[in-house]
Amino acid sequence: MPSRTVKRRQGVLSALTGWGFVAPATVIILGLSIFPALWAFVLSFQSWDGFSEATWVGGQNYAALVGDADFWNAVSNTAGFTLLFVPSSVLLGLFLAVALNRRIRWMGFYRTAIFVPFVASAASTGILSTYLFSPQFGLVNNVLRVLHLPQQGWLDDPHQAMLVIAIMSLWGSAAFTTVIYLAALQDVPSDLIEAARIDGANRWQTFWRIVWPQLAPVTVFVVIWQTIEAIQLFDLVYTTTRGGPLDATKTIVYFLYDKAFHALQFGYGSAAAYVLFAVTLLITIGVVVFSRRRGSEAF
Template identity: 65%
Template structure:
């Protein structure tokens, strides 16, 4: 027994020798910025003049900040557009790609390529496609006799365009996750349902879909977190315009911290967003546990 304990301790020590340095680096890059931001959230500081402690006044200020409320509504609108569409469309494309057809590998690769593209490339593509004067989409609309649209220059259309481009850029991840889950479903369950007389819809509804429920919970949480953190595509396309119609929470806190040099207030907004994201995520996890959906 003592030899086994010593052997196990040695193996554990060897493992930590390999993962220890990278673990320390990851923790340092995560915990230190988080602690520094928490400290800044209790200060009024522009980076040059001496910092002044204000306690929790930065958090109190958020209650009466109409610009923050507007940014929160824009973020909510984007989330309602983006998250359900990405989950349902990702499932549909995964079902279409879960077949033995010619060039299936090419199709699966093509759907995943936008996911690895940078936000800058996606923003450049969005500006090219939806330019009001020379964009590809407006040229296509003119050819079929439809009026040209302003898209990213229209306050009523800009956020929808950003949601479409975000969907294009990140849909590949959802498709790949669903595709892996579909291929992991035991064939015996499907064949047994077919033998019992179930048609395709019944097989999908009563066999396939329940097996995919944990994946659906996971992808929903993943996409929800990404939608609440929307910044890069807004920065590379509209810069929060037109008329601040695409200014999200993260873009707003970036403006406060790095344009107006309100580091304390920007850090407070970031912490509130982190808390809201954590509460929503934990709520979905707890609900999935009570519903007996083991997604995590």
């Protein structure tokens, strides 16, 4: 009995010691993520400008979103960006990973160079975007001028601004998909590839019949991740166009930021944020369920 009591006390002390180490991080996580999320959910049912007393309005904020043309314009812009960005980032990442999955000279340098844009800040990417695509002094228009080709409006053109945002986002995030695919390619059993080559399969047949099925679960993860990134686009828009020109690049996140921190409609902005959360959650669940039915689940 005494030995059991001692062991029990040691177990309790060990557990308390562990909780003591994780408690500060737990408090920080709860304070900076869980609590603000719950508060924003409550705010989505209120009308509050940050100064006066909040008033309960029920579901009026959500109902107002349905008839808000600015909100649907932001939804349309976000959907268009997602359709541009996600397939391009997946295909480019896969192409670069296949190209880098071999033994050639300076391979370490190439891999590092591709990954550098991913760790660059949004501010630096925005400054680079302005330097490249400014209609007045941008490098791209200067090259077009030298080639005697018509110059473009780029960031000042409502029909081209979102394309520029997609290109720069692709430049910054292709490294992520490349690294994920590169790690997956290195896990493909070499025996399968060698057996396919012995059977007479060419490179395309080997990739499509042997390698691609091994990459399907990773592709599901990459598609979900990149879709979430696309839906949450904000920083690059903020540092380049601020939602312009003519709201052509105003995304859902920039819309709720504008409503909450410019118009001081914190309840309305919180409602838009939770609509965004619900849509993201539904898309993620849908892709996961579909992939599991196809036998290529990643989770």
